[in-house]
Amino acid sequence: MRLTEINLILENQLLNINMKKTIILMAVLFASVSLHAQSANAIVGKWLNKDKDAHIQIYKNGNQYFGKLVWLKNPNDENGKPKTDTKNPEANLKSRPIWGLEILKNFNYDDGTWEDGTIYDPKSGKTYSCKMTLEGNDNLNVRGYIGFSFIGRTDIWTRVK
Numbered sequence: 001m002r003l004t005e006i007n008l009i010l011e012n013q014l015l016n017i018n019m020k021k022t023i024i025l026m027a028v029l030f031a032s033v034s035l036h037a038q039s040a041n042a043i044v045g046k047w048l049n050k051d052k053d054a055h056i057q058i059y060k061n062g063n064q065y066f067g068k069l070v071w072l073k074n075p076n077d078e079n080g081k082p083k084t085d086t087k088n089p090e091a092n093l094k095s096r097p098i099w100g101l102e103i104l105k106n107f108n109y110d111d112g113t114w115e116d117g118t119i120y121d122p123k124s125g126k127t128y129s130c131k132m133t134l135e136g137n138d139n140l141n142v143r144g145y146i147g148f149s150f151i152g153r154t155d156i157w158t159r160v161k
Contacts, residue, residue, distance in 0.1 A: 040109040046160040067104030087125030098122050119144050
């Protein structure tokens with residue numbers, strides 16, 4: 001075998017190795033993009049609040065996340081009628097039903113945190129800035145705050161299975 005033939009064989013082997021590396025790199029890149037998309041939607045589903053008296057369905061609308069009350073342990077008031085938003089500071093909203101109420105609004109996903117949204121507390125009638133983080137697959141840390149996130153309260157919601 002001549003030296004040029006050996007060089008050609010070595011160049012072909014090197015080319016094959018580089019192609020394999022490129023394919024592996026592309027596969028890893030694709031997998032990481034897919035994982036990011038999956039983790040952004042990881043909060044989508046039904047959650048039980050910390051008081052265990054309500055289920056909140058979190059869903060995606062466009063690029064943002066929202067949540068509404070879809071189950072109440074005690075859906076009716078003392079008169080047997082569906083509970084309404086009586087604590088709301090806006091008079092025209094006091095008669096709207098609690099069941100089906102959108103309490104989480106406008107969350108954006110950024111590197112493991114759903115942020116820049118708001119949470120409405122129908123028990124107090126107040127709206128707070130809010131951010132959420134997952135702890136494992138089944139615990140959602142929901143932090144409501146005024147102004148700065150270190151001045152607030154975190155509730156842990158559990159995934160409904």
